[in-house]
Amino acid sequence: MIKAVRALDLPFGDGVTLPLYLLYQTASQETEMIFNGENGDQLFAGWTNKPIIAANIYQFQHPEYQKDFTEQYLQTFHHLYGYEKRIFTSEIYNQLLLNEPREAIQSSLDKEFSTDLLDRLRRATLMLKGAQNIQPRATYLSNENGLWVRSPFCDIDLTQWTFQTSENLFLQQSCEKYILKKSVESWLPSEIVWRKKRGMGVPLTSWCLNSLWLTLGSWLNPTVLKAEGRFLDHLPSQLILGQISGHLRGRRIGEILWLLLIWEVWRVKVLGEDKAKVSLLNPFYIPRPVWQKYANIRANYF
Template sequence: MKSSSPAMVGVGQMIVSLKAQLFLGYWGLGESGYPEKRLNHLLSHLELTQSVYRQCRSFPQTGVIWGVAWGGLKPETVPVDTGSTEVLLTLSRSGVKPDSPDSLFPADAWIRLGEQSLCLGREPFGRSPLYWLQIGQVVWFASSLRLLLPLLEHPQISIPAVYGYSCFSYVPTPLTPVAQLWAIPAGGEQTWRCHAAGLTEPAWARSLEWQEAPVQIQDETVAIDHLQTRLKDAVHRQIADLGNEPVGVFLSGGLDSSIVAALLVQAGIQVRAYTLDFGDLIPEHSYAQTVADFLNIPLIRVNATPRIVRRALIPTVQALDLPFGDGVTIPLFLLGQAACQEVQVVFNGEGGDQLFAGWTNKPLIAAGVYAREDPLGRDFADQYLHTFHRLWGYERQIFQPEIYTQVSQLHPQEWISEALQPVFSTSLLHRLRRATLMLKGAQNIQPRAVSLGQAHGLQVRSPFCDLPLATLAFQLSGELYLRGACEKYILKRAVESWLPPEIVWRTKRGMGVPLTSWCLHELWHDLGVWLNPERLRQEGIWQPDIAARIVAGGLGTLQGRRMGENLWLLLIWQVWRNAVLGVSHSRSTLDHPFWLPPWLGQPFLRLHRNLEQW
């Protein structure tokens, strides 16, 4: 992996280092009075369960002003004003400390406030988000998007963000769903500087590139030995601060979470496992029980019935700054809700698929042939977009005309082009791993998991999100990852003595959530509430009959599980608008089939589709 150190303070400068769980602040040029009053006003309206501290500074010679408020410090650790010229404010929601003081990344996210510059940075796995907004010559920043929303008099939806969400089920960075608010991408720093004419345009610099190592490990025995050592080291780094208290593991029964549970048990940690129970629709909990019995750890089954999911819908969305349209989001919220009753730290297996080329990469192996034929890789980018199985390609059918005109000028390939750059990897598998780490991992899986944990007061730790382990992963030959039809081959060989063979070698298809069954049965009427045609008509984004079209099979290949996934994506967006932006329910109508019982509404839609030729 290629890396460069984040901007450091020059010789002779003093640093005050603050560790926080949240922060809000500003930096720029002008008079200090107004921004400082605005900061205090914003803080006065927050409902916080922790103490909040603040520092404000002004530099008359340069005209630079800054102020920052942070929460999460014990009073005795709050630094006094030392007259320092730079403040380093770090955010680590996982609680894991850097390997050393000169670590490449000082925390999950950080801010460097100085007399001459402002730097906002994030580590490459994307655990903690970071947002900013520029008003005149002042840049505002925060660890939560909602901390910045009051600075906008009339927040407006970002149309590119809506389009990105429809393509991926998450909003691609640096976009946010709110126009004028921006997200810092994972894996680098964004810097503003001041000069006589004002603030410079922000400059983005990546601190680390996920890329194939020039020398690849080909020998299977050597790879297994190195991999076993790095896996154990990754877990030991994340348990170094733990005492005798038990920890939780979100155990799906899949390979990655089972490996984490096994390593924690090997390290002598008290482990309590939590798994989801979807009833008879998806009996995955039996695999988790097999692992728990093998490791001799207690397993708590967390019910995820449609009724429970409906109750958790709004609380889950409120726990997140951004809309995450994957079906696993609310079930993960329920796991955290159960775990926080017994533990303060939870571990998961997130990152394993991205790091070791999991099952989602299989369809793209064939697509690599087209990428080699096309030097621009256009076909390959389109194939990668298809792996999200969302609404890309259906723009005319899903968006109202005015929005369609705008999104038709956008090219979602641009949001994934950097991640798919072939210059960093000659091997197709390494190229795919780079892409999934930067896209599905850093923009979706990791920030979602950490934010959901924080909502329950949990520190969420992911041993697969470990730089030394990731470095090794890019040193292993691509042939060691995929052996015939067996994905993650080298990882399975490394851990086969730690777990039952039926867990290690079974075919995995990701966490299944019965979204289609829910939407066509227990949550049928909820579709008529959240995706009500009159409501959508007034909001002006989605086609008013989009839910009916999807259920009727009027959007081509969106059948089976894909039907439920995309209905859920739309539903979550609407809940997010209501819960986060505070957009109230508009007038509803009954010009839809969702007020009918499902057994009557669904055949009605099929008949309507045939008559209207959707």
């Protein structure tokens, strides 16, 4: 984990970073150059567009539930947006009020570029999730392992062409990236081309609440967070107990714990910030079932 974090110039909190690092490490033993499909989803309307398209259709039919489009897009990141007051110290929270995240993404969703919903979504996903997250992460991890990486979809002519193409060629009912699949239909077996899209899932909640439990105790315990002064010191334990929000449960718990963990490792190992000594009064040093049972009893009866 520390090697993967050090390979990056930003604290990418996606759990797939670690498996990708190991994959590139293995590939480097057999080759010097790799090709990847990064930006395929962004250019050809991959699966990430479906939830917000469905939300727009629903809200069009039920105006009482309508939300600002920028707000809808921010909700697709599924992390801690909207919970800032419950996770950051007052000093950090006041700074956030001066730096509205909506302003940072409104240019990518600008209607002046296109009034077509799918065009706006593809452009925003390309600018924000592709260019600022997925592609640099793949490049840095590859380079760290001595690999040259090539991304055929990172092509300006191809990109411009896709934004001149009818949206019906990208999404046909529930089938995404339709034109891309048709273009390789004669090259690959149909079960490969037309199989249902699956994300690269990583069992982060299982990792964090089991094998990484003591690691959380080292990096996310209240003493360390309080000394750092960015996050409220009991944020991780409240998250695990479901006290932040009922919406943050299941795999979301692991995703956010991992995000916090990567930030803490990155700020110490890359930025060179000091890390406070771990207090012995650390909830993560107690076996999780025992700690969670005790914490729930206190919450219910005291």
